[in-house]
Amino acid sequence: MQISLSDVEYLAELSRLEFSDEEAAKMQKDLSSIIDYVNKLNDIKTEDIAAKEHILNLSNVLRQDIVMQSLSNEEALKNAYDSEENYFKVPQLMEDE
Template sequence: MSHISEEQVRHVATLSRLEFSDAEIQEFSREMNQILDYFVKLNELDTEGVPPGSHPLKTSNVLREDIPRESLSNELALSNAPDKEEGFFKVPQILPGD
């Protein structure tokens, strides 16, 4: 059964910021359809009224006092940066233009 077309796989790749060759797109389409076909099993279950669950600890919105404390130095935070300038990360053009 086909759940996802090659066209949709290309769209998901764009959303994922990944690019693939045509052959890879075909392979991903086949594999993803196989896996999504397996996921269909979940539809056997009636989950009406069941709350969605994540981790088992009943904690939510853990708050703390906003107290300034020492953090990574600018130098250390930039120590792995591929490109940097004057204490900032340096990236290529973001907005299109001249």
Template sequence: MKISLDEIRHLAHLARLEFSEEEMQSMQGDMDKILGFVEKINELDLEGVEPLVYLSEERNVLREDVSETVLTKDEALKNAPDKDSDYFRVPKVLKREED
């Protein structure tokens, strides 16, 4: 399967990427190779092959999630440059555009 330069341009637009013409040619070659590798899978006889869910039989051993208070509200607010009784006060970061 071959991919056209128009398809590369479309994908670049969707990903908000900009390529020079030289980079576009290189990207086209790379994408052709990737699609060629994927096409090889169609040549294989996969009858009876179970889908791979895990790469190994190993399982993560995780500690139990236990809720604990590490920092009290007063301790957290103690060094805040600007605070209310229960909250950090921060400057607005979003501006509303007026019509």
């Protein structure tokens, strides 16, 4: 299957990535060859087979709702790019009125 340059552009937008023309051309080539390879999956019959998200026989893992020790505000904010009082300060997300 051939991935087009516009596919690359669309996937980049979804992935929040940008590529130069040269990088996009390489990505198109690489993705096309990977998709060609993984098409081998079509060789197996899977009509009656259930999809397996993971191999464990676990379903919901619950615990008591008990307050336990957690990071202090200071520690939690240590890697913050910017902070104010006890909050992460993040770039503006919505336009002003």
